[in-house]
Amino acid sequence: MTFFDSGIWVQLMTIIGEITFFLILGMLLAAVALAIIAAASITNGKFYLPRILIPGMVLLEGLVKAFCKLLGLDDKDLVTFFITLRNTMNTKAFSETPVEQRAVFLPQCLRSAQCPAHLTPEGLKCRNCGRCSVGENAAWLERIGYRVFIVPGSTFIKRMVKKYRPRAIIGVGCLMEVKDGIDMGDRIGLTAIGVVNLKDGCVETVADWTGVRDAALLGIEPPQVP
Numbered sequence: 001m002t003f004f005d006s007g008i009w010v011q012l013m014t015i016i017g018e019i020t021f022f023l024i025l026g027m028l029l030a031a032v033a034l035a036i037i038a039a040a041s042i043t044n045g046k047f048y049l050p051r052i053l054i055p056g057m058v059l060l061e062g063l064v065k066a067f068c069k070l071l072g073l074d075d076k077d078l079v080t081f082f083i084t085l086r087n088t089m090n091t092k093a094f095s096e097t098p099v100e101q102r103a104v105f106l107p108q109c110l111r112s113a114q115c116p117a118h119l120t121p122e123g124l125k126c127r128n129c130g131r132c133s134v135g136e137n138a139a140w141l142e143r144i145g146y147r148v149f150i151v152p153g154s155t156f157i158k159r160m161v162k163k164y165r166p167r168a169i170i171g172v173g174c175l176m177e178v179k180d181g182i183d184m185g186d187r188i189g190l191t192a193i194g195v196v197n198l199k200d201g202c203v204e205t206v207a208d209w210t211g212v213r214d215a216a217l218l219g220i221e222p223p224q225v226p
Contacts, residue, residue: 095219
């Protein structure tokens with residue numbers, strides 16, 4: 001009789017099967033619980049158990065989304081909730097980071113279709129020509145002390161983070177870009193605040209500049225504001 005025909009092998013396979021079953025069952029139950037907590041938080045406009053929600057949603061994102069759909073929530077609701085939750089959780093650390101160690105990343109789609117700026121190794125260099133609102137807002141951010149980058153994609157962001165090593169960033173963009181930016185910040189140890197555009201698209205999108213300025217002023221005393 002071979003080892004695979006022995007009682008030991010049968011017992012081992014039975015144990016492995018039972019462990020696998022309970023792991024899958026545990027994941028399903030956890031995903032259901034997280035979906036219910038997320039749905040309740042979105043419905044009532046407040047966060048319940050945020051320190052459980054964040055790691056749980058990261059680990060079980062696909063399952064949580066599936067159960068949230070069963071509860072009547074769409075992907076946009078869930079992603080918006082995730083961004084708001086992460087912003088809230090990151091506010092204290094962001095506020096405590098000196099402004100000279102912060103950076104702002106703006107998407108190039110915010111610029112005018114007639115924008116005269118050219119792409120450089122560090123993104124677009126705004127000429128503040130007045131054709132869009134990027135110039136005045138970027139200049140305001142720089143006066144406070146931020147490094148401001150106008151970039152075409154995540155590759156530029158990673159390159160600038162590696163070069164200048166900011167400890168905290170503000171990412172501006174469409175819903176999924178902002179979520180991806182916050183996820184990236186988590187992976188590389190950055191404190192990230194996300195601000196979702198008011199109007200999406202590929203050309204002449206519209207940023208929530210009030211939201212950008214509010215985020216930029218976190219932890220900054222009024223005398224420092226120009």
